[in-house]
Amino acid sequence: MLAIMGAMxxxxxxxxxxxxxxxxxxxxxxxxxxxTLEGVPVLLTxxxxxxxxxxxxxxxxxxxxxxxxxxxxxxxxxxxxLRVGDIVVSTxxxxxxxxxxxxxxxxxxxxxxxxxxxxxxxxxxVALEAxxxxxxxxxxxxxxASGDQFIASREGVQRLWxxxxxxxxxxxxxxxxxxxxxxxxxxxxIRSVSDTADHDANVDYRTFMPLVARHAKQVVRGMLAxx
Ligand code: ADE
Numbered sequence: 664m665l666a667i668m669g670a671m672x673x674x675x676x677x678x679x680x681x682x683x684x685x686x687x688x689x690x691x692x693x694x695x696x697x698x699t700l701e702g703v704p705v706l707l708t709x710x711x712x713x714x715x716x717x718x719x720x721x722x723x724x725x726x727x728x729x730x731x732x733x734x735x736x737x738x739x740x741x742x743x744x745l746r747v748g749d750i751v752v753s754t755x756x757x758x759x760x761x762x763x764x765x766x767x768x769x770x771x772x773x774x775x776x777x778x779x780x781x782x783x784x785x786x787x788x789v790a791l792e793a794x795x796x797x798x799x800x801x802x803x804x805x806x807x808a809s810g811d812q813f814i815a816s817r818e819g820v821q822r823l824w825x826x827x828x829x830x831x832x833x834x835x836x837x838x839x840x841x842x843x844x845x846x847x848x849x850x851x852x853i854r855s856v857s858d859t860a861d862h863d864a865n866v867d868y869r870t871f872m873p874l875v876a877r878h879a880k881q882v883v884r885g886m887l888a889x890x
Contacts, residue, residue, distance in 0.1 A: 664704050664705065664706055664727075664728050664729055664730055665703060665704070665705045665706070665729070665730070665731050665733065665887075665890065666705065666706040666707075666708070666724040666729035666731065666732045666733070667700075667705055667706070667707045667708075667732075667733050667735060667883060668707075668708050668709075668710050668717075668720060668721070668724065668732060668733070668734050668735070668839065669708075669709055669710070669734070669735050669736045669879075670709065670710055670711060670712050670713075670716070670717070670736050670833075670834065670835050671709060671711075671712065671736070672709055673872055673873055673876045674709070674735060674736040674737065674876050674879065675707060675708070675709050675735070677876070677877065677880040678700060678707055678735075678880055678883060678884075679696060679707060681700060682696055682698040682699070682700055682705070682707055683698050683699045683700070684698045684699065685697065685698040685707075686698065688727060690723050690726075691719065691723070692719075693708065693710065693711075693719060693720050693723045694708065694709070695707070695708045695723065695724065695727060696708065697727075700884075700887055701884060701887040701888055703887045703890060705887075706724055706727055706728075706729055708720055708723075708724065710835065712834055712835070713811045713834050713835065713838075714758070714809060714810075714811055714834065714835060714837065714838035715811075715838070716835070717734075717834075717835035717836075717838035717839050718838040718839075718841065718842050721838065721839045721842040721843060722842055725842070725843075725846050725848060729848065730848060730849075731783070731786060731848065731849050731850070732839060732843050732848060732849070732850040732851075733786065733790070733850070733851055733853065733883060733886065734835065734836055734839050734850070734851070734852045734853065735853050735854075735879040735880065735882065735883050736833065736835070736853075736854060736855070736876070736879060737833070737854060737855050737856070737857035737868070737871075737872055737875055737876060737879070738751060738807070738831035738832060738833040738854035738855070738856060738857065739813075739814050739815075739820075739831060739832040739833070739856070739857070739858050739859060739860030739864055739868075740830075740831055740856040740858070740859045740860060741808065741814075741820050741823045741824050741829045741830055741831050741832050741859075741860060742803060742805060742824070742829075742830040742831070743824075744801065744803070745801065745803060745830065745831065745856050745859065746801070746856065746859070747856055747857065747858065747859070747867060747871050747875065748799070748800050748855065748856060748871070748874070748875055748878060749800050749801040749802070749803065749855070749856045750794045750797060750800055750801070750802045750803070750853065750854070750855050750856070750878055750879070750882060751802075751803050751804075751805050751807065751830045751831045751852075751853070751854045751855075751856070752782075752787055752790045752791050752794055752802065752803070752804055752805075752851065752852075752853055753782040753787070753805070753806070753807045753836060753840075753851055753852035753853070753854075754781070754782060754787070754804055754805055754806055755779040755780055755781040755782060755806055755807070755840070756779060756780050756782070756806070756807045756808075756809060756836045756837035756839075756840035756841075756852060757771045757778070757779045757806060757807075757808050757809070757827050757829070757837055758771055758773070758808075758809055758810060758837045758838075758841075759771055759808040759809065759810045759822075759823055759826075759827055759829070759832070760810030760811055760812060761773055770826060771826075771827060776841070777844065779806070780837065780840035780841055780843075780844045781844075782840070782849075782850060782851045782852065783849030783850060783851055785849065786849055786850065786851035786886075787804070787851050789886050789889045789890060790851050790853050790882060790886055791804060792885070792889060793881075793882045793883075793884075793885025793886045793888075793889060794853070794882045794885075796881070796885050797878050797881050797882065797885075800878060803830050805829070805830025805831065806827060806828055806829050806830050807829070807830065807831055807833060807836040807837065807840075807852045807854060808823045808827050808829035808831070808832050808833075808837070809832075809833055809834055809835060809836045809837035809838060810832070810834065811834060812834070813834070813864070813865070813868075814832040814860040814864065815858075815860060815861065815862060815864040815865055816860075816861065816862060817861050817862065819832075819860060820832075820859070820860045820861060823860075831854050831856065831860075832860050833852075833854055836852035836854070839852065840852070853879055853882050853883070854879070855875040855876065855878040855879040855882075856875060857871045857872045857875050858871065
């Protein structure tokens with residue numbers, strides 16, 4: 664079954680309103696909504712903010728039979744060409760706040776794990792096609808950098824750009840990616856840019872989040888029609 668996950672209510676509420684015949688499953692503080700969207704059986708959930716919430720929720724989705732995972736939400740733009748409203752479809756995900764450098768590991772690398780988790784090619788292709796249907800926005804195919812930090816400085820953006828080649832910064836994608844990769848379950852992260860992760864990020868994020876969350880929803884609906 665296809666799973667669709669966001670971090671916050673605003674990221675899934677538009678999809679939740681359209682979900683047919685929803686059934687609710689709960690486990691350890693996580694709520695999953697089971698039903699159909701555009702005639703497609705789905706599990707839909709708000710996982711909460713940050714990597715731990717994302718990993719816990721992904722594990723629960725997999726336990727409930729998720730065979731593909733789409734994460735939809737907002738992000739801070741890191742790629743210099745990204746503007747508010749633009750869309751990033753993940754090529755792969757990194758955890759920018761992991762540092763085991765004292766033991767000789769590359770920044771972002773968890774010993775014994777992949778340095779970056781690649782998204783599924785089929786889901787990516789479908790997401791890119793659906794994203795290109797959203798009018799007036801740039802669609803970028805790029806790396807998603809996740810960490811338990813809201814990035815709101817020029818230095819923060821520069822670090823993610825130069826050290827990781829990240830397209831955008833958010834707080835969940837790489838945790839979803841890590842769990843899905845371990846289980847061999849295909850995933851893709853779709854992020855709509857709510858701010859450019861600079862010193863205005865907190866204000867822009869609050870202002871634009873409801874608007875750009877609509878773009879992410881449009882992409883998911885476009886994917887459902889193509890899957
Ligand atoms: N989600 C939206 N904007 C973000 C930012 N600037 N940093 C981290 N996560 C975000």
